[in-house]
Amino acid sequence: MRAELEQVEQIEKYLLNQMSAEEKVEFESHMNTNEQLKQKVNAQQAVVGAIRRMGVKTAAASAYGAWKLRRWLMRASVSILIAGALFGSWYAWTMVNSEEDCRDCTKIYESRINSDAVEDHAALPDNCCQSYEDYRSTREVQSDIQPDEFHPFGFELILDTCVDESPDSEVVEEQSGNHVSNSNNVVINNEGDDIGVTSEFENAVFGADSVSVNDITESEKKDNQQAKTYQPDDQLLKSIQDKNDLKNGRIDEQPGFPGGESALQEYLWKNMNYPLGAQYRKVEGTVYVSFTISKTGDIMNTIVVKSVDRELDKEAKRVVSEMPKWEPGKRDGKPIDLRYTIPVQFILGVPDTL
């Protein structure tokens, strides 16, 4: 090794503190007398410092990449979390809103109300579409409705749209003006003149084929045909009468669709689309949609109480929930919440005149 390199090694040893005490003393005294050596030591020390600094700088620069990647990953995971939460809530929402996933507990509730003994109450399933309390309050609202107090533009929605085709339609007409009301099923048939009003929609694809307030449990027991030819039996009428007697409220003013019932017909007719899937599968039927007309006239808590087909249910529910504000029903001049059910009819084979 050249002498020069040996000197480099010595200085390195000195700078890294690898010398023994004696060596160090000797080296320092040598340095003090030799200006050139001193300069070299200083220069070498500066080089070491610069090299270290360079390393630190490289580390600082590469940490930027690591930090950026980390930040990006954090952001990505936050977005994924948000997206997950959104999807989760959307999923939960659809579950809550899906009629298929909740149970119609009307019968259980009814038997509960009818049997007065509290201890007889069977446990309620926890997936009911409507809570027991809601059901009871709705039921009270219904029994408030007095058939003879019906407003001409109130709730007589309609109207069998296929009067001409249905052999039973005459029976329906015969029953017109015959208001049947019971505790959980108030079926109000139309007054004769209403048929006239809606006859221009005779061939409308969608329409309600009878008017009922609230739940259709009764109808559920019978098929469509039976519903049309329904004759109240004496016992039922008596129980209805009893319930009516019990009721402590009245409805002074029926809620009404803006523009009246013919406007509602028109609204349904204009805004409904026959779902393509259902058309393809040739599914027809009447979906009963129940909803609350709030004090402010908003349509709330729309549920399908009698379903026909998933797609038809969905469309019926959509069009009902998108209805414009109603005039709320009134009791003693004050608007009140009322719950109603309307039938929405889907019929295939519509004439081209539509």
Added chain:
Amino acid sequence: MNESKIIHFLQHDKQDKAFRRLYKYYPKVEKHILINSGSKEEALDIFQDALVILYQKVQNMSADSPIKIDGFLINTCKLLWSNELRKKKVRTGDDSGLGRLEFKDEIEEQMEKEEKFKIIEDVLQKLGEKCKKILEMFYFKSFSMENIAKKIGYKTVKSAKVQKYKCMESARQMALEMSHLSASQAGSNTEMS
């Protein structure tokens, strides 16, 4: 808690971890520099210089030092940027806010020390890649000579050592010339004035 952790990392050769944490102050610095007519690249350069200054400062800092990491780092960036602007003559005399800067004296003291290294760093750029690598591995990463010999591909440790001394010698030579040059420049400057 976090601060003492960062100081610990910086003092114990874990500057990578410390720097990664310290980058959380970068967006603030970038904003400051962008507002004051700088670019993103300049902001990053300034921030990395400030990290190095902080690192050097922390190396011989006692545990009871009043210096706060975040304040020191951010103020260093501000000072560095105002110096940069002065060099670029973009802005003059608008440094009134910097006069009251916390830790200003400590930062400037450290920056002065850095200047010397900065000049030599420029010199080192002229060294060959291999030399730079060996010297960095030895002096910065504290690798053993055996390890360095293996990494660079020398058959014996001795030849690696000789290479290292040669590299150091030429680097030292360049540094000496540099200091002579700057000394003579400084001399001529004083003569002229």
